[in-house]
Amino acid sequence: MKKFTVIGAGLAGCEAAWQIAEAGYEVTLLEMKPEKFSPAHKNKNFAELVCSNSLKASRIDSAAGLLKEEMARLGSLTVPVARNCAVPAGGALAVDRNEFSQTVTDMINSHPNITVENKLVEEISLDDDEILIIATGPLTEGKLGEAIQNLCGDYLSFYDAAAPIVMADSVDMQKAFGASRYDRGGDDDYINCPFNKAEYEAFIEELINAECAVVHDFDVYEGCMPIEKLAKRGLDAPRFGPMKPVGLVDPNTGHRPWACVQLRRENSKGTMFNLVGFQTNLKFGEQKRVFSMIPGLENAEFVRYGVMHRNSFLNSPKLLNSDFSLRSNPNIFFAGQITGVEGYMESAASGIMAGVNAVRRAEGEEPLVLSEYNMIGALSQYISDESVTNFQPMGANFGVLPPIEPKIRDKRERYMALANRALEQL
Numbered sequence: 001m002k003k004f005t006v007i008g009a010g011l012a013g014c015e016a017a018w019q020i021a022e023a024g025y026e027v028t029l030l031e032m033k034p035e036k037f038s039p040a041h042k043n044k045n046f047a048e049l050v051c052s053n054s055l056k057a058s059r060i061d062s063a064a065g066l067l068k069e070e071m072a073r074l075g076s077l078t079v080p081v082a083r084n085c086a087v088p089a090g091g092a093l094a095v096d097r098n099e100f101s102q103t104v105t106d107m108i109n110s111h112p113n114i115t116v117e118n119k120l121v122e123e124i125s126l127d128d129d130e131i132l133i134i135a136t137g138p139l140t141e142g143k144l145g146e147a148i149q150n151l152c153g154d155y156l157s158f159y160d161a162a163a164p165i166v167m168a169d170s171v172d173m174q175k176a177f178g179a180s181r182y183d184r185g186g187d188d189d190y191i192n193c194p195f196n197k198a199e200y201e202a203f204i205e206e207l208i209n210a211e212c213a214v215v216h217d218f219d220v221y222e223g224c225m226p227i228e229k230l231a232k233r234g235l236d237a238p239r240f241g242p243m244k245p246v247g248l249v250d251p252n253t254g255h256r257p258w259a260c261v262q263l264r265r266e267n268s269k270g271t272m273f274n275l276v277g278f279q280t281n282l283k284f285g286e287q288k289r290v291f292s293m294i295p296g297l298e299n300a301e302f303v304r305y306g307v308m309h310r311n312s313f314l315n316s317p318k319l320l321n322s323d324f325s326l327r328s329n330p331n332i333f334f335a336g337q338i339t340g341v342e343g344y345m346e347s348a349a350s351g352i353m354a355g356v357n358a359v360r361r362a363e364g365e366e367p368l369v370l371s372e373y374n375m376i377g378a379l380s381q382y383i384s385d386e387s388v389t390n391f392q393p394m395g396a397n398f399g400v401l402p403p404i405e406p407k408i409r410d411k412r413e414r415y416m417a418l419a420n421r422a423l424e425q426l
């Protein structure tokens with residue numbers, strides 16, 4: 001009987017442990033919290049959503065929606081929990097992050113085949129009959145990072161950023177208004193802070209001149225670019241990005257604002273909202289000063305400021321097989337963002353794949369590589385060096401959906417571009 005160990009109880013590690021346990025095997029899940037927290041993790045519970053509470057689109061004819069549906073059909077732990085903890089968010093599946101993590105934690109802790117040990121792992125060691133899954137995320141702590149570096153060689157880094165959160169009752173609703181873009185969703189899913197031209201230009205001026213916290217000059221993942229960095233690209237860049245006013249009408253003026261900051265519901269009670277697309281690296285005092293210029297946020301109470309952090313990940317196309325095992329030692333699997341997949345659900349999906357394939361390896365079966373016919377399959381190809389070709393989503397195969405252009409293909413290109421640039425810096 002093989003021994004299974006998973007390091008890291010994030011989205012990927014929880015999914016991997018769950019798959020192994022549900023297949024009838026005992027698994028040990030090692031998690032450093034609450035003994036130690038990464039700079040982005042704050043909650044002692046598992047599967048913590050460290051930034052946005054959105055798990056992206058729920059529509060099945062979108063890449064993100066289809067991925068979740070496929071995960072659910074593969075026996076995902078996190079997707080059904082997310083659906084049960086959903087908060088209204090227009091077309092997206094957003095969750096009450098505390099309820100989500102608490103439920104996942106309770107389910108993991110009460111599974112008879114899962115033993116949780118709270119400890120900081122500092123080395124990679126495994127017995128001959130052991131299968132190890134490393135799912136310690138982009139903020140892999142301490143000496144374990146060095147051990148991975150020694151094991152794999154190509155271990156890359158770039159910077160990423162998180163958005164601030166404000167208390168809803170501190171937003172001035174005389175200026176702000178509730179509405180979803182194009183009326184898709186309820187009026188209380190989003191709070192909108194509308195700008196006129198003069199307010200927008202004054203805001204951008206302060207934003208680009210505000211003081212940032214010190215970070216080294218690393219690449220930032222394009223989809224998580226700090227708002228101040230985006231603003232430096234040009235006066236209108238935020239207005240065509242996260243501050244776009246399209247699909248919104250300000251009830252105070254009766255027309256579309258010049259620009260708009262959207263606040264998205266953070267919890268099911270609607271007491272906290274995050275500033276959508278406002279990941280930032282400004283110093284906390286500067287965040288308070290500059291973001292208080294947003295109409296409606298003059299007296300906002302910030303419950304969390306935005307932060308910037310370093311991401312580390314493997315050069316997976318070079319190092320991993322498409323079942324997420326390490327080419328140089330196939331009894332070691334990697335899962336989650338450490339493999340370079342981006343996003344909460346993508347990480348969780350890779351956890352499912354690693355867990356399923358760890359079991360299949362133990363049973364001497366061929367790995368499950370879902371080929372090019374669905375989103376999860378595309379994800380596993382994305383970490384291998386095969387190109388994503390002939391892509392059709394699962395739904396299209398069954399004739400229930402039209403073929404869609406896979407967004408994952410763009411992600412692969414973006415990831416490869418980042419990986420190559422990071423490699424050049426080494």
Ligand SMILES: Cc1cc2nc3c(=O)[nH]c(=O)nc-3n(C[C@H](O)[C@H](O)[C@H](O)COP(=O)(O)OP(=O)(O)OC[C@H]3O[C@@H](n4cnc5c(N)ncnc54)[C@H](O)[C@@H]3O)c2cc1C
Nearest residue numbers: 008010011012032051052121136137141336337343344347
């Ligand atoms: C600050 C930040 C903001 C992000 N924002 C978004 C976003 O808005 N939307 C989105 O879709 N994705 C976002 N991402 C990406 C997303 O968090 C990840 O894709 C996802 O959380 C990764 O899941 P994971 O399971 O791989 O890692 P994690 O969720 O980070 O889980 C890793 C776990 O391993 C534990 N651990 C680490 N080192 C050790 C060790 N040495 N010993 C024992 N345990 C250890 C950690 O405590 C943690 O519980 C963000 C990432 C970060 C870091």
